Amino acid sequence: MNSIYAVLIDGTIYASWLFLVAAGLTVIYGVMRILNMAHGSFYAIGAYAAASMVGWYFNGDGAALPVWGSYLMLVVCALAAGLVVGLVIERGLLRLMYGRDEILMVIITYALLLILEDGMKMVWGVDPYMAYQPYAAMGRSVLGGLKVSNYDLALIVVSLVVGGGLWAWLERTNTGKVLRAVIHDREVAMAMGVNVALMFTLTFVLGTTLGALAGALTAPAISVAPGLGVEVIVLAFAVVVVGGLGSIEGAAAGALLVGLARAAAVHYAPELELFVIYGVMSLVLAVRPQGLFGRTLVRKI
DSSP, X not given: OHHHXXXXXXXXXXXXXXXXXXXXXHHHHHHHOOOOTTHHHHHHHHHHHHHXXXXXXXXXXXXXSOTHHHHHHHHHHHHHHHHXXXXXXXXXXXXXXXXXXXXXXXXXXXXXHHHHHHHHHHHHOSSOEEXXXXXXXXXXXXXXXXXXXHHHHHHHHHHHHHHHHHHHHHHHSHHHHHHHHXXXXXXXXXXXXXXXXXXXXXXXXXXXXXXXXXXXXXXXXXXXXXXXXXXXXXXXXXXXXXXXXXXXXXXXXXXXXXXXXXXXXXXXXXXXXXXXXXXXXXXXXXXXXXXXXXXXXXXXX
């Protein structure tokens, strides 16, 4: 029973992180139909920005500042990085490519991934960054005999807030309803007077900000090093494919399924840890090719 409880705790924590990583990716695809290969780089940019600022906060001129300020700094770094990078890329590059074939957009965003990866090495170098202070400052709690980091528990709460906020925005606000209209039929929405270009900008900036937020919140728990974005994008794709491309509910369900499967493998069959994520993806796609919550797209003639 203790091992099952550990699987549930570890799986839920890992799923919360996966959802934060995948949410921005699925939002961008749902509205813009762009399978954004560069999403992992947005995650890495958020992680690097947060790690460097937290390092300054504790070791530089801000050494005497309170610990709680570092958590605020994590969020501020993510918002700033996502906003700036998202606007520059969407306005400077992607808006020139709208209406092109989806495969071409994959190639373009993959090239963007490579450019951003080298750009981060130029800005932050190749040495790893550590920002462990916010993680350690929260301490640990005992749940059912298991010691669990309070920071990890807080990550679960953040993922619930983000998921609930996205759902409420899409379902309960006028902007969200307009965005759903663009999702269902872009041409009709444009004919009804919707500023689709503005909706695309808003969506892309939201997606990049979510990716940067995931990176910033993860930075205190990991070593931020080159190649981080490439590792993350593979996991994010696995989650959104399992849940269904473009579905927030699907991203949450996919993250939970993948997280629990990985935790079970870690506890019962560690040699299968790397395989189990893609095993789950293969099983789901064999039964439901569009994913758990994916919608079958109607082909227009």
